[in-house]
Amino acid sequence: MENTATENGYWKDAKGNLVAPENIRESDRLADSIVRELYADAKRINEELVKFKQHALDDIRTHLALVVEKYGIKLRGKKGNRVLYSFDGAIKITINIQDRIKFGEELVAAEVLINECMAEWTHDANPNLRTIVEKAFQADSEGKISVYRVLDLLRLEIDDERWRKAMTAIKDSIRVIDSKEYVRVYERDDSGEYKALPLNIAVA
Template sequence: MGNATHEGFWKDAKGNLVAPENVRESDKLADEVVRDLFAEAKNINAALVAFKQKALDDIRTHLALVVEKYDVKLRGKKGNRVLSTFDGSIKVTINIQDRIRFGEELVAAELLINECMAEWTHDANPNLRTIVEKAFQADSEGKISVYRVLDLLRLQIDDERWRKAMKAIQDSIRVIDSKEYVRIYTRDENGEYQALSLNIAQA
């Protein structure tokens, strides 16, 4: 049954073997429920992985045929594609999302920005200070938020040091890998596209 070894003992979270009579019935039942759900979830996950690959293959095949037959340029950014039904009621999109990290140039950017903040202490907008301070705050794992740092690039500040800092941020960006996302949308009664959830956490 569930966690029990062939000798009948149960292994706890620390790897210790526990006699079955010392395991609460509620824990045994919870173990069985979780293992059953995990087995089903693995099957669902495998089906989603297979569906994603099929969707990518089908769309790429279709686009390859279009280009070959009509010799036309595909619209949209590189890698991002949209296909829809003839009536526009359903659309499928492929989006490419790069995963990035920052190189050592980010240290220079932070130093330059700190110089600016020190000089602007009295005149700087408090909101600006908050944005800058949060951008370089590391989380519990020591990681800096990519989105907060990149948000600094949107600020238009007429200062040579600030411009150098923004250039340092741009130079620090390293693309680790790219991930493809397949999303399916259907029109609701108001004509708005609603995503069909393929994420168990959002279902």
């Protein structure tokens, strides 16, 4: 993949400026060549992974549909995780469904109620509890609140009517935006543990 250039041979830089070839350092030419070759390889691998995922999903869904068909059942939708094993148990393939969640305006009510509780418990509250609560409603640099930290609050058993109302408000605030399917392949090692076969370049 060559640098985007005009018909007269000029190279375009990151700002969109046209630069004459003779004004480009050899090290920059080499870096450009390496990056574009690796990008082409990565693009090809990415396309293969996309094809593999769709192929895996289609095959597993077809298999499951055939299995349940003899019981007069038809699978509907994508909900539910699936697991298939090789006959010898050495290989395991899973399909996992992960919902993407955001919070509605009810979360504001939950935060107010929780803050009321924390203000009243100021002297007696466990410092660890205060830290958990404070972090739960801290927005990141993009203004987003961590779904996991907020949902962690639901695990806390606190005997206070306002706290229970706050937990109800959190539950009512949950909105499922969409669901994403993940295909994971595992192989069993000598100790009998299943180890994931890395299909993500970041963890390979």
